[in-house]
Structure formats: structure tokens, C-alpha cells
Amino acid sequence: MAFSFFFRDLPTLDTAVQHMVAQTMGRSRIRVWVAGSAKGQEVYTLAMLLAEKMGYFSFQNLRIEATDIEAEFGEIIRRGIYPKAELERIPQPYFDRYFQPTEQEGCFQVIEPIRRRVTFTHHDLLSLNPIGDGFSLIVCKNVLLHFQPAERVEVFKMFHRSLATDSILANEHTQKLPAEVVPLFQQVASDAQVYRKVSLHA
Numbered sequence: 177m178a179f180s181f182f183f184r185d186l187p188t189l190d191t192a193v194q195h196m197v198a199q200t201m202g203r204s205r206i207r208v209w210v211a212g213s214a215k216g217q218e219v220y221t222l223a224m225l226l227a228e229k230m231g232y233f234s235f236q237n238l239r240i241e242a243t244d245i246e247a248e249f250g251e252i253i254r255r256g257i258y259p260k261a262e263l264e265r266i267p268q269p270y271f272d273r274y275f276q277p278t279e280q281e282g283c284f285q286v287i288e289p290i291r292r293r294v295t296f297t298h299h300d301l302l303s304l305n306p307i308g309d310g311f312s313l314i315v316c317k318n319v320l321l322h323f324q325p326a327e328r329v330e331v332f333k334m335f336h337r338s339l340a341t342d343s344i345l346a347n348e349h350t351q352k353l354p355a356e357v358v359p360l361f362q363q364v365a366s367d368a369q370v371y372r373k374v375s376l377h378a
């Protein structure tokens with residue numbers, strides 16, 4: 177099910193952004209992966225938070241890669257057009273800054289400088305083939321709860337391999353890490369499921 181909404185679980189996203197931005201300061205190429213992105217509400221929320229936190233120039237170095245098993249969500253994300261009823265939870269300053277009216281009555285579009293930073297790829301997490309590596313942040317929320325426990329463990333291991341050294345993973349606040357992968361991540365805040373990659377040395 178693709179239930180999602182803008183500014184969902186803001187404290188987790190805020191914590192993740194704060195730690196990622198501190199970690200990537202001064203870098204010229206920053207990759208973020210939002211896995212199980214549904215119709216784009218989460219990935220665009222994250223992009224807006226990052227635009228605020230990083231500032232104009234650093235934000236241009238960012239590439240946010242949204243993925244979902246539902247390929248048709250790609251077109252919805254690329255267009256970034258949503259009915260006003262879906263945008264009610266967005267704080268007014270964000271709505272004013274990052275949305276523009278469209279020719280479709282009652283619909284608004286995410287502005288182009290934000291859309292330009294976001295790409296979409298059709299991807300099945302259970303393939304266990306990551307879309308790349310060197311990610312500074314991976315956000316995967318409200319997806320893994322539908323998987324079998326053993327599958328969850330393998331997906332967390334894939335995320336660990338895909339993250340750059342010391343980079344950040346964000347999970348939904350109701351989900352704890354499976355015991356098998358606890359050694360791979362260090363929680364960065366006691367009140368959020370946000371973790372820093374622990375590098376394992378042979």
C-alpha cells in the first residue's frame with residue numbers, strides 16, 4: 177500500500193537531515209536514497225528540508241534518488257503535481273516557497289529547482305541489488321514492516337553496504353533494528369530511529 181503524506185514523521189527527517197548535512201559539509205557530490213518513496217510526498221518533503229538546511233549552493237550538489245516497486249509512481253514524482261487537499265499539512269512558509277499554482281484547478285506543483293534534484297528509479301528492495309553506493313543518507317520508512325524478518329535483515333545489510341563511511345540511515349520511529357544488524361549501525365538520537373553506519377574492519 178502506498179499510503180504517505182507530506183511532512184510525515186518530521187522529527188525523524190529533521191534529525192536525519194541535521195546529521196547528514198553536518199557530515200557532508202563542503203562535499204561537491206552528495207547522494208541520497210529514499211527507498212519506498214510512494215508518490216513522492218516523502219522525497220519532496222526531504223528535498224525541501226535539505227534545501228533549507230544546506231543553502232542554495234550546496235543544494236545544487238545533491239542528487240536524491242527515489243525508488244519504489246510501483247513503476248508508475250515515477251511519472252507522478254517527476255511531475256510533482258498534487259491536489260491542494262494533499263498539501264494541507266505542509267507548514268505555510270514551505271508551501272509558499274516550494275509550490276506553484278498549475279493550470280489544473282486545485283492542484284499545485286513542486287517548484288522546478290526542487291524537482292530537478294529528484295530522480296525516480298523503479299526498484300524492488302527484495303532484489304537486494306542496491307541502486308548504487310556512496311550514499312550520504314538512506315531513508316526507508318514504513319516499508320520494511322511488510323517484509324519477513326529474514327528479508328528485513330538482508331535489506332538492512334544492503335543499506336549498510338550502500339552507505340558511505342559514517343553516513344546516515346533513517347527508519348520509521350515505530351521500527352527497531354533487527355538484533356542481527358545492531359552492530360552495523362549506531363543510533364544518533366535516543367528519540368529517533370536514525371543511525372550512523374559503523375564500518376566493520378576485518
Ligand SMILES: C[S@@+](CC[C@H](N)C(=O)[O-])C[C@H]1O[C@@H](n2cnc3c(N)ncnc32)[C@H](O)[C@@H]1O
Nearest residue numbers: 177178179180212214244245300301302317318
Ligand atoms: C506505506 S508506503 C510508505 C511511503 C513513505 N516511505 C512514507 O513513509 O510515507 C510503502 C511503499 O513501499 C513500497 N514497497 C513495497 N514493497 C516494496 C519493495 N519490495 N521494494 C520497493 N518498494 C516497496 C510500496 O509500493 C509503497 O509505495
